[in-house]
Amino acid sequence: MRTADLPQIRSLRLFESMSESNFEALMQAAYLQTFPAQLDLISEGDPADFLYVVVEGCVELYARSNGRESTMGMIRPIGTFILAAVLRDAVYLMSARTFQKSKILLIPSENVRDTFEKDEAFARAIVLELAGCYRGVVKEHKDMKLRTSVERLANRLLRYHRDQGGNGTVELPYDKRTISSMLGMTPENLSRAFNTLKPYGVEVDGSTIRFSDIEALERLAKPNPLIDERSM
Amino acid sequence: MRTADLPQIRSLRLFESMSESNFEALMQAAYLQTFPAQLDLISEGDPADFLYVVVEGCVELYARSNGRESTMGMIRPIGTFILAAVLRDAVYLMSARTFQKSKILLIPSENVRDTFEKDEAFARAIVLELAGCYRGVVKEHKDMKLRTSVERLANRLLRYHRDQGGNGTVELPYDKRTISSMLGMTPENLSRAFNTLKPYGVEVDGSTIRFSDIEALERLAKPNPLIDERSM
DNA sequence: GGCTCCTCTTGATAATTATCAAGCCTGATT
DNA sequence: AATCAGGCTTGATAATTATCAAGAGGAGCC
Numbered sequence A, B: 001m002r003t004a005d006l007p008q009i010r011s012l013r014l015f016e017s018m019s020e021s022n023f024e025a026l027m028q029a030a031y032l033q034t035f036p037a038q039l040d041l042i043s044e045g046d047p048a049d050f051l052y053v054v055v056e057g058c059v060e061l062y063a064r065s066n067g068r069e070s071t072m073g074m075i076r077p078i079g080t081f082i083l084a085a086v087l088r089d090a091v092y093l094m095s096a097r098t099f100q101k102s103k104i105l106l107i108p109s110e111n112v113r114d115t116f117e118k119d120e121a122f123a124r125a126i127v128l129e130l131a132g133c134y135r136g137v138v139k140e141h142k143d144m145k146l147r148t149s150v151e152r153l154a155n156r157l158l159r160y161h162r163d164q165g166g167n168g169t170v171e172l173p174y175d176k177r178t179i180s181s182m183l184g185m186t187p188e189n190l191s192r193a194f195n196t197l198k199p200y201g202v203e204v205d206g207s208t209i210r211f212s213d214i215e216a217l218e219r220l221a222k223p224n225p226l227i228d229e230r231s232m
Numbered sequence C: 001g002g003c004t005c006c007t008c009t010t011g012a013t014a015a016t017t018a019t020c021a022a023g024c025c026t027g028a029t030t
Numbered sequence D: 001a002a003t004c005a006g007g008c009t010t011g012a013t014a015a016t017t018a019t020c021a022a023g024a025g026g027a028g029c030c
Helices: A003-010 A020-029 A083-088 A109-118 A120-146 A149-163 A176-182 A187-200 A214-221 B003-010 B020-029 B083-088 B109-118 B120-146 B149-163 B176-182 B187-200 B214-221
Strands: A031-035 A040-042 A050-056 A059-065 A068-075 A079-081 A095-098 A102-108 A169-171 A202-205 A208-211 B031-035 B040-042 B050-056 B059-065 B068-075 B079-081 B095-098 B102-108 B169-171 B202-205 B208-211
Touching (some): A020 A102, A050 A083, A050 A109, A059 B120, A068 A120, A068 A176, A068 B120, A083 A109, A083 B120, A109 A120, A120 A149, A120 B059, A149 A169, A149 A208, A149 A214, A187 A202, B003 B020, B020 B102, B068 B079, B068 B120, B083 B120, B102 B109, B149 B187, B149 B208, B176 B187
Antiparallel strands (some): A059 A068, B050 B079, B059 B068
16 A cells, blocks of 8 residues: 555544554555546445455445345445454345445454454544444334435435535535435436425525425434434 | 343453553443333443443434434444444433443443543454444345335345244244334235235234245345345 | 223225336437 | 437326224123
8 A cells, every 4th residue: 555545544433543553453454546437346245354444435335135226325424334354244135336536445254353452532433433334224224214315305405415515506416327226216206206305495406406395305204313413 | 230241241242351550440430230121221422431231221313303203223232322422422312321221331431431541451342342233234224225115024034034033933023013114115015015025925923024935035035144134 | 701902913994115207308429 | 400318297097105083802890
């Protein structure tokens, strides 16, 4: 790995408080690679050989069964994926592919587990990260079990709106096919869900969404911090 | 806490490898209590004051939003719940109530976090438990996003069947209303899903289910280890 | 027994979501 | 400019799931 990249990695929450020597040893074993878009990184069922850290770009996690496929999440800098499989030395439960061209750090699983044993600060950071991922899935699962697809879309739009500054306009961060899969619906249904939201002041123009009545949208969406807040 | 209960607790995977002194200190701070059935233990949104360990009985995790409610999981001995909230010092994302009369160990969050720092073996056990819970939710989420309700029921029945010895008969572990909520459907729909499975050799007699054509059921269910296997 | 409560089931209907088949639009290519 | 491909939308229809209402059956109780 190029030494020029080290400070950037070191500043990630996962690594910033561990000892210098342990960090160096871990990086000695790791690879930092750039992958083109739409490249398969891992496949569900494979043994967890590496922990992945997305340094730049975006990675899509997805799962398959029965010939169906569903997007399970999008990982952006700085995020890890399949940490749980690495820690348990188990197989991956999800597949992953680059969504955009991405710079990714690969750390061999064994080194992650060894360092976890040796470095208390790293162990603490790992646990916080893992617990955060866990809570993320719980929220997704609640979203799925407690809401209709229109409600899921409305709440997702409100979240993007807040993330992007809340000035009445949102730029969709992914293409609509991907968003529909994230939300657990078909692309056709996403189109119709946008139409359903029109009376609530949601105007669609390609990947730009404009809101003319946020309050009406919120009344419909009934956002719930215990589902929609990323940080909670 | 009564000293008579200590050996039982000590033998739990979470505690068995930690140091004796740290275990004693942790237990000094903990409470072991027996609660009657259907008692609310925690409510989503509350700060995580305790880590809960189900020693005997059964606890239901559930979530609410929009006036809807859904069962998120059932915790049986020996299982923990809301570990992630405790570790992150955050609020609970799920509510919990006893399903049966249950004996539950309550450990103050702060002591869990302190001991996590002090005791490396405990930290390791915590991480394995947390990673296991995480993978459990991911599987539930895949189940929900990739399968219809009839498929979810078929696979759940096959899982119970395997757990109970696979002799062609299953005793449902919960009442049907609870099972329907776990599977993300209404009680009415569960009834109909059982009817749909009749041509596949599934015969319902109260809470006893008999299978006369497991292979047909498996062809319908298409079980997937990466969703249905508890241990993976 | 008779009563009551409760869960579960069934029927009728409605709402939600998926599927299939065009068609539209846009951006890239030639 | 013409062509083409891909993503998105729309319409028609079907499948899935939920809702509302009613009834069957069982367990507990007086």
